[in-house]
Amino acid sequence: MQRRDFLKVTLAGPALGRLSAEGEVHSRSGEASTRLVVELAVNGLAQRVEVDARATLLDTLRHRLGLTGTKKACDHGQCGACTVLVGGRRVLSCLTLAASVRKPVTTIEGLEKDGVLHPMQQAFIDQDALQCGYCTPGQILSAIACIGEGHAETRAAIQEYMSGNLCRCAAYPHIFAAIEQARPLILKG
């Protein structure tokens, strides 16, 4: 058993068991609550989970839904490791309250389709675009969004529009190469 599997069993198991009854503490518009039931669509699956109002999307994904692919590093919106897509746009899950999420969420776990890696995941492997790998899930989601936004036309644009994802191993040249490799495949759909 890997460490990540252990985390999933110990954290996600009990959490899923504590789903509250229908609408029990659901925050209805105009009603304040310190605990609420949030409904999230994560990687195509509807999730219903009771959280403290303080819970970030990051902690909810990792600790309540067992989706530990999204990484916590600075927890202050400075490093980009926690980047996920919400409604197709890249955002920082550490500065997003789970309660405030209204659109579908995509994490690194949601990219693989039928056992085939997403072109950006494959490009990161092909280009050796990581060393320790901790920033990689955030880099990959950010890179996919960067291409979708039209901000990956040139190396200079990639450098500017990927600056919110730090890599302390400094794999940057390889990350840029991976984005350049994946871009035509992603645009082709």
Added chain:
Amino acid sequence: MRAFAYIRADSIDSALRGMGSPAQPDRRNPQVQYLAGGTLLLDLMKLEVLSPHQVIDINGLESEYGRIEVTEGGLHLGALVRMSQAADDARVRRDYPVIAQSLALAASAQIRNMASLGGNLLQRTRCTYFRDTSWQGCNKRQPGSGCAALNGPNRQHAVLGVSDQCISTYPGDFAQSLVALGATVETVNPAGRRSLELEALYRDAQQPELETNLLPGELITGIRVPAGPWTRNSAYLKIRDRVSYEFALASAAVALDLSEGRVREARIALGGVSYRPWRAREAESVLKGQPLTQANATAAARAAFATARPRAQNAFKVELGQRTLVRALLQVAGQTS
């Protein structure tokens, strides 16, 4: 982070109702906060610089307050427009480049996707003494406790608009472009709606715990930028320690109306060097009616920093700020000649 109650507002009325009407509203330490992008609020709540009892999520108002409108009279930006939305808008980029550039050069792509324009105007200083609650001396966080930055590490701090109470720097970029263009903000409060000049939104450094003239519970709903012959001939120049994803050491928002080689009107605001978004009217006056030469630009920049009050480690900002302004002026003049 301290516990709080979360509430979703689905209308302006429900947002204001959530704010309530406390008997003694404390503008220094608001117990209720509006939540839009959350990039500032959650950060400061995690640091326990802010600890509201209640958070009102206003993102549900996006359909009404998330629009960009361009008319002959000017530009209107809803307060819930996201930074990236305005930065990438073709009309804003063409007609108000200084605004688009100030947004595109700020923060990171992720933060720009999240942060609302209304919230951006209210971002708080990055002064370490303000953000780190283990420091005793911060008049902005703890009125009357002093200012540890006066004689501490103060390389990042302001040289314009400072006081003996506070030398923190306003960290934003967008507000400078708006101040240069004479923008107004539209707000709503329990007593009704009003609009005020953006420049008048920001208070001076005499009472640093009070940063804006917003009333308790007042919410910014929109930003109006008047059209002018200078808006297209504009640019935002930002100088920083690294080339991307960093706050300004010095910045200049410049918009010029030039005719036959002479400046009919110059609009200038400075960032990274000042306590609040800083309109450099002295520099504008120096340039009025003059050809935009290197010498005149230099004279204008000198006028802009005539009242600078540098400290031990930030004196370089006086020189850097002047050079930044000169370069921005010549760049915009070059675009149009």
